[in-house]
Amino acid sequence: MGSCAAYCLAQAGKSTVLIEQFPIPHSRGSSCGQSRITSLGDYSSPFMKPIINHGYKQWLKILATAAENLFRVCPMVIVSQDHDFMKEKAKIVKDAGVDPVWIPVDKVNEKYKTSFPKESSAIIDTSGGILFAQKCVQEVQRLFKNLGGVIIDAWPVTSIEPGDPWVQVKGRRSVIRAKSLVLCPGPWATEVLTPLGIDLPLKTVRLGVYYWKVKDSSFPRGTICDMSDPQNFFYAVSPIEYPGLIKVEALSMRQLLARCWLEWSKVMIPSTT
Ligand SMILES: Cc1cc2nc3c(=O)[nH]c(=O)nc-3n(C[C@H](O)[C@H](O)[C@H](O)COP(=O)(O)OP(=O)(O)OC[C@H]3O[C@@H](n4cnc5c(N)ncnc54)[C@H](O)[C@@H]3O)c2cc1C
Known part of the structure; x- marks a missing residue:
């Protein structure tokens, strides 16, 4: 800034x-x-x-x-069971000038080896990128x-x-x-x-950045964002920084340790890096 x-x-x-x-x-x-x-x-x-x-x-x-x-263009897949949130998200992406692509959640599960429930919906935000x-x-x-x-x-x-x-x-x-x-x-x-004399209600929070070794080297290129709980979401970025390691970030430890482990443990092992 x-x-x-x-x-x-x-x-x-x-x-x-x-x-x-x-x-x-x-x-x-x-x-x-x-x-x-x-x-x-x-x-x-x-x-x-x-x-x-x-x-x-x-x-x-x-x-x-x-x-x-x-910078690298990196489409972002967003998944949530909150349909109102997803409609709003799709509208925001469209308002930004990019047509969101709706995809069936079973396609996401197949591609990313995830296990999002079938009532989830998913969009691809093609304006996504990595700086x-x-x-x-x-x-x-x-x-x-x-x-x-x-x-x-x-x-x-x-x-x-x-x-x-x-x-x-x-x-x-x-x-x-x-x-x-x-x-x-x-x-x-x-x-x-x-x-x-300016008292803003700010609190500094330490964020963990986690790198997970991908067992299956064909992990798709892009970012996948689990917004099941839009206030406590996590996302994973395909291996860009380190070969064979995806980056996982969460806005709450609860989310990371609970959902993240369930979703990703089938295809990855935690890295010591
Ligand atoms: C782990 C992590 C992951 C993130 N992931 C994303 C993401 O994927 N996408 C996204 O959009 N955002 C992300 N963010 C948020 C984004 O990185 C931050 O919002 C952004 O970097 C904030 O920049 P800044 O300049 O406000 O703060 P900083 O980069 O911290 O800059 C503030 C600077 O001010 C200096 N400073 C402070 N006090 C003084 C002083 N008294 N005298 C002199 N210098 C001083 C500091 O030393 C520092 O260099 C992430 C943040 C973190 C921590």
Whole structure:
């Protein structure tokens, strides 16, 4: 977020400094790691739609000039027994400009060796993709620097003093004055915002990322998303980061340990990686 905000400001001709608390590159924030699933229809609230569309267009521009491959088209299969949710999901995907493809759940079970109940419904969101997260951050920072942007890393912001005409940003050894400040502290939002009198109901949650060895090497290319419980879903991404290992992520441990084990244990063994 911060790197993209800095890049946008530099594109708009603003003299911009990007401040990072850790030495760059680092693996301690939310944007570290290799892959992130994306979809044009992946929004839970209508106000996200223009943001996602705008972001997607910006990424297409970045991908067009990047020396490295930063993105892979990766259709996303979404499965749920909640038919109202699925209809809504299909509508969102269609509104995003992509026709959702309805597929019988037995086809999904056959292809992915899953055992979703027969009353489930499934769609393919063909706008799905995978961004190579860490490489994306590095590329955006490179573009930012090319436009004359300055990155100061290993510089934790310890306090912020709003003011007119200057806002003062203090670190351990020095102070930076700026006309405006954009805050993108990610999981550190509470530490940064509370002293400014902004109390957002945020809680940082540690997420596990699991890699499972695929017993059957013909695991289909793409992402499969189990949205049986839309509030606690999990998804699996075909082997992209490590040969022969699918990535499984869940928004709740309960979901991962219960459903994930039942669905996937027939075809995979947990990896020690
Ligand atoms: C394991 C995992 C999997 C995910 N999977 C997906 C996915 O598949 N698809 C998807 O769309 N999203 C996914 N997300 C969410 C997505 O990655 C995050 O929403 C996004 O990376 C957030 O970026 P950010 O810039 O807000 O936070 P961060 O990347 O954490 O950046 C915040 C930065 O601010 C710096 N900072 C904080 N405080 C200070 C300070 N006081 N001084 C200086 N610097 C400071 C931090 O060091 C950090 O570098 C996932 C997240 C995780 C953790």
